Amino acid sequence: MLEAVNIHKCFIRNENTGIFRRRKQTKVNAVNGIDISIQPGQIIGLLGVNGAGKTTTIKMLAGLIKPTAGSISIDGINGVEHPNEIKKIINMISGGERNIYWRLTAKENLEYFGALYNLKKEEINAYAVKALDLVGLSDVKDIPVEQYSKGMKQRLQIARGLINNPKYIFLDEPTLGLDVSIARDMRKYILSLVKNENKGILLTSHYIAEVEELCDYVYILENGKIIASGLPSQIARMIQKGIKVVISVLHLPDDTLVRLQEFAAPHNADLNLDRNDSEVIITLQAQADLSIPLVSLLIGDNLQILQMAVSEPSLEDALIHLAMEASHLE
Ligand SMILES: Nc1ncnc2c1ncn2[C@@H]1O[C@H](COP(=O)(O)OP(=O)(O)OP(=O)(O)O)[C@@H](O)[C@H]1O
């Protein structure tokens, strides 16, 4: 099990200010006392707006940067004191195209990174055959990476990140910039690593649907602090206001609108209207499911209902709500 307790990271930021470009140093508390745990066989999501502290957290867990304070234990090893020990059982894969050598071929990249883990040549070769087949790069394994597409480079990142057969894998936006079908394959593969090989995964992503689909548990970071954690559906419910009912009608007479407003107020519900040429879309959001009384009200006024949908808030709604709250506080 991986357990991080009360970890902090304070960076010193250098700024050039004024016409003489004097250097000024300021402290940035990128991570401000967080607890995270990951069990093998689990995918944990780390969500938050830009700058919330996700990458900094992952880098600390991966032993790439040292926490300013706090403890990290991975299968009983003290990760802060022994970063080289934990590197044998963890690996980090980040989205984008860094961490691989463009001049080298896919196979040469794996040979290079395998050597860093002191793997034997035969072990690396056996791994390369298996991994390159898995990520669909066998046919291009001898072509320099600079001639690869973004998706191909990204898939090579995956092969590189698994070369030491890590027990815990940190995925920092693994599907960034990938097209829909490759991203879908990647998600399938991530799931299979957890289900079939019992890996423990920490995932950050800006694609909320991806987090909802993959994660067993989610932490929400804001300004370096965890402000909520739970199942994806719980988080959404916790942060965003309850259940959304969307009903479209042909037209909405003024007296029905007044009745709607009178109905919404005591429930503390948000009422929104969107009118276009062919319909009026009524959206009502409240802690309780107001679909049945809303339909009764409209039918009572002889309105014809064209469409209706009732939905629980998504994690995406929750994050947008969070980001808006954060900007109000600034
Ligand atoms: N090396 C560094 N030196 C100084 N400040 C840093 C450094 N790395 C990160 N920061 C700051 O720490 C904060 C958290 O950054 P971090 O990269 O962890 O955020 P993030 O949640 O991964 O954001 P994104 O969604 O944009 O990837 C930001 O304010 C950032 O400017």
Ligand SMILES: [Mg+2]
């Ligand atoms: Mg980041």
